Amino acid sequence: xxxxxxxxxxxxxxxxxxxxxxxxxxxxxxxxxxxxxxxxxxxxxxxxxxxxxxxxxxxxxxxx
Numbered sequence: 001x002x003x004x005x006x007x008x009x010x011x012x013x014x015x016x017x018x019x020x021x022x023x024x025x026x027x028x029x030x031x032x033x034x035x036x037x038x039x040x041x042x043x044x045x046x047x048x049x050x051x052x053x054x055x056x057x058x059x060x061x062x063x064x
Contacts, residue, residue, distance in 0.1 A: 020046065
């Protein structure tokens, strides 16, 4: 069971708070590392890992 003091509903769902950035996450977004919930950016910073694929820019379609 997660520590209730490390949970948030700021994203509209119950989820953890990133241990490094304080960003509210959903459980699907959170990466667990050494017992801490981390966002993707914090995981990269803490571990030095790099994504295995290159990102690409996507044109804003503005479908309004």
